[in-house]
Structures are given as structure tokens and as C-alpha cells.
Amino acid sequence: MIRVLVALLFAGVASAQQMMPADSILEARTAEVASQLRCPVCQGLSIQDSPSELSQQMRAVVKDQLRAGKTPEEVKAYFISKYGEWILLEPKAHGFNLLVYALPVILIAAGLGVIVLAVRKWTQTPTST
Amino acid sequence: MNWKRAGIAALCVVPLIILFGYGLTRDPKEIPSPLPGHDASPFALTVFAPGQAPLARAPGDTVKLADLKGQVVVLNFWASWCLSCRDEHQILSQTALDYVGKPVHFVGVLYNDEPANGTKWIEQMGGQSYPSVTDPGARTAIDYGLYGVPETYFLDANGRIAYKATGPVNERIIRYLVDSLMAVAAK
Numbered sequence: 001m002i003r004v005l006v007a008l009l010f011a012g013v014a015s016a017q018q019m020m021p022a023d024s025i026l027e028a029r030t031a032e033v034a035s036q037l038r039c040p041v042c043q044g045l046s047i048q049d050s051p052s053e054l055s056q057q058m059r060a061v062v063k064d065q066l067r068a069g070k071t072p073e074e075v076k077a078y079f080i081s082k083y084g085e086w087i088l089l090e091p092k093a094h095g096f097n098l099l100v101y102a103l104p105v106i107l108i109a110a111g112l113g114v115i116v117l118a119v120r121k122w123t124q125t126p127t128s129t
Numbered sequence: 130m131n132w133k134r135a136g137i138a139a140l141c142v143v144p145l146i147i148l149f150g151y152g153l154t155r156d157p158k159e160i161p162s163p164l165p166g167h168d169a170s171p172f173a174l175t176v177f178a179p180g181q182a183p184l185a186r187a188p189g190d191t192v193k194l195a196d197l198k199g200q201v202v203v204l205n206f207w208a209s210w211c212l213s214c215r216d217e218h219q220i221l222s223q224t225a226l227d228y229v230g231k232p233v234h235f236v237g238v239l240y241n242d243e244p245a246n247g248t249k250w251i252e253q254m255g256g257q258s259y260p261s262v263t264d265p266g267a268r269t270a271i272d273y274g275l276y277g278v279p280e281t282y283f284l285d286a287n288g289r290i291a292y293k294a295t296g297p298v299n300e301r302i303i304r305y306l307v308d309s310l311m312a313v314a315a316k
Contacts, residue, residue, distance in 0.1 A: 040276045053241050054275075057267040082274035084163040 030063040033072045037062070037079055038089050046089055162274055164290045169202075169282070170272035171195055174262035177244035178237070178251050183229055186260040192236055194288065200232040201310040202284035203303065206270060207261075208242040209250035211278040217297035218254050221281075224303050225259040232286065232314065233307055237261030240270050240278045283307070286314035 034048035039055045047055035047062075058079075065075045079087045091097040173193045176186045186192065194202070205221055207214040225235035237259060239247045244263055251257045264270055273282055276295065283292040283306045292306055 054267060054270075057241075058271060060266060061268070061271055081163065081167075082272065084161060084274075086160050 026063065026067060029066050029072065030059060033062050033066065033075050034059045036076065036089055038087050040083065040087070044089075160276065162293045164274055164282075165292055167290055169194060169204075169284045169288050169290045170269070172269045172272070174236075174238065174264055174269060176260045177239065177263050178248055178257060178261040180260035181256060181258050184225060184235070184259045190260075192260065192262050194284075197234050197284075198288055199286050199314075200234045201286055201307055201314065202282075203233065203235045203307065204238060204273070204282040204284065205235070205298075206238045206240045206264075206273075206275055206278050206280045206282075208240045208278050209246040210242060211240075213297045214279045215254065217279055217281075217299070218257070220300050220303070221298065222256070222258045224300055224307075228307065232311060235259035238264050238269060240264060240275065241267055283310060285310045 031048055035046045037047045037058065039045045039047045039050035039052060039058075041052050041054050042050045045055075047058045061078075062075055065078065066072070070078075076088065085092060085097075091100055093101050171194045173191050173195075176188050176190045176192060179185045179188050203221075203225070205217075207218075221235065221237075225233075228235075235258075237257065239261055247261060251261070267275070273280075273290075274293075279297055281294040281298045281303075282290055283294070285291045291310055294302060
């Protein structure tokens with residue numbers, strides 16, 4: 001019974017995707033890529049969220065390139081080649097950028113270590129009076 | 130002195146000082162461009178402001194980068210709504226005239242603006258010696274990784290981007306770059 005329900009669910013999703021107009025799919029893919037690219041004239045906004053003219057024009061470039069058959073990675077690579085990795089809202093995890101990802105983990109681990117040491121110290125029974 | 134405590138304190142503080150030192154000695158507005166050293170994107174843009182003799186091009190003419198091979202190209206993005214563009218306009222216009230007869234080509238690219246506004250602005254500024262072209266949809270601007278105006282790109286005779294100047298350019302930098310690029314091309 002569960003298998004039948006799951007199969008029906010997947011069939012429904014697949015048919016919904018098939019029924020989705022090509023324009024809507026392209027719009028959705030454009031929005032997905034555009035939301036990962038930084039607006040050059042804003043503070044911390046993606047070109048998807050920014051109302052600036054340049055962002056709208058960059059979204060049009062994203063859409064045209066996707067329509068022409070480029071993959072999202074190829075579109076992002078185009079913008080990186082023009083603006084540098086700065087254009088990505090989420091920096092790639094390599095080189096100096098690794099610090100952004102590693103630092104929070106290191107700090108949390110260090111904090112936990114300090115707490116453990118402090119708790120141990122507080123709960124230690126005095127060895128001599 | 131408790132050396133262990135001093136060591137832990139130093140371990141915590143020194144990286145922070147290095148991080149602050151690194152951050153505070155950088156200009157936050159300066160975003161390095163990956164373009165210098167790479168081939169300039171080709172363009173074919175339509176002239177809307179003809180410029181003045183002997184640099185004039187007829188309105189409607191197409192300026193193609195491919196046709197400018199062998200010449201140093203100064204590509205200046207500007208707009209009539211851009212206040213800083215006023216600071217460099219006269220310098221660019223005069224310097225372009227000074228290089229007449231040499232393998233240097235100045236082109237103005239109107240960025241996110243109406244050609245009519247651009248034409249009116251040029252008139253108000255007392256004219257422009259070299260032609261300006263339109264950039265529909267800012268496609269060329271995006272191809273050149275433009276953040277805002279004014280920005281000026283100096284292309285060498287082989288069609289490579291040699292330098293990107295953000296903000297108004299001055300005569301010294303234009304002459305230095307153009308002369309250097311011409312000297313390299315002449316070798």
C-alpha cells in the first residue's frame with residue numbers, strides 16, 4: 001500500500017514537471033543561479049533580490065546563457081571570469097576561503113574544550129585540606 | 130609570570146591582531162578585477178555621439194574591437210547621471226586629441242543611459258573629441274566586469290586588457306598607460 005502511494009506521489013511530481021511550461025522552468029533556473037550571484041552595486045544582495053538596473057541586466061544575461069544551453073556552473077564561471085570570485089555570494093571552499101568555513105567549527109570546538117576544562121576544575125574534589 | 134597563561138592569551142590575541150591588520154590596511158571599496166592580462170571581450174557598438182574631427186565617426190557607425198587590433202584602446206564607460214564622469218571628461222577629451230595620428234583609439238561607452246541624455250550632456254560639457262557608443266542591456270559593461278561609472282579600460286595592441294581604472298582617471302595615468310602600451314607595441 002505504502003509502495004503504491006509513494007509511486008503515485010513520484011508520478012505526480014514527474015507529471016507536474018512535465019506539465020510545467022518551458023518558460024517557468026527557465027525562470028526557476030534563472031532565479032536559482034541569480035540568487036547565488038552578488039549584486040555589484042548593492043550591499044549583500046543577490047542579483048535575484050536586487051531591484052537595481054545592473055542586476056536586472058545581469059539576470060537577463062543569466063537567462064540568455066541558460067536558454068542557450070549553458071549549465072548553471074558555466075554561467076557562474078562566466079561571471080567569475082568577469083568579476084572574480086567576489087561575485088559569488090557564497091565563497092568556494094578552497095584556499096583562504098576555507099577559513100570562513102573552518103573558523104566557526106574551530107571556535108565552537110575550542111569553546112567546548114574550555115567549558116569541559118572549567119567544569120572539570122569546578123567539580124574536582126580537593127585532594128588535601 | 131605564568132608562561133602557560135601568557136601563551137594561551139598570545140595564541141588568542143595574535144591571530145586577531147593579524148586579521149584586523151590585514152582588514153584595516155585594505156581599501157574595502159577596491160575589488161580586484163580578474164580581467165587585466167586577459168583578452169578583452171569583443172564588441173560591436175553603435176555610435177550615437179560622433180565626436181569631433183579628426184576623431185569623428187558618423188552616428189550609426191559600428192565600432193568593432195576587432196577593427197582596432199594593432200592599436201591601444203582606451204574604453205571609457207560613462208553616463209550623464211554620473212557626477213564623477215564630469216571630473217575626467219575634459220581630460221579624456223583633450224588627451225585623445227593630443228594622441229591624434231598615433232595608434233591610439235578612444236571610445237566612450239554610454240552606460241545605462243539614454244543616448245539623448247548623453248548627447249545633451251556632451252553639449253553641456255563643451256563637446257567630446259572622440260565618439261561615444263551605446264551599450265544596449267549593458268552587455269558590454271557586464272562583459273568587462275563593470276561595477277559602476279566611470280570606469281576606464283586600457284587595452285593593448287593585441288586586444289588584451291592591460292589595466293582597469295575605477296573612478297575618474299587623470300591625465301598622468303592616461304599618458305603613462307597609453308605611452309607604455311604604445312612602447313610595448315612598437316617593440
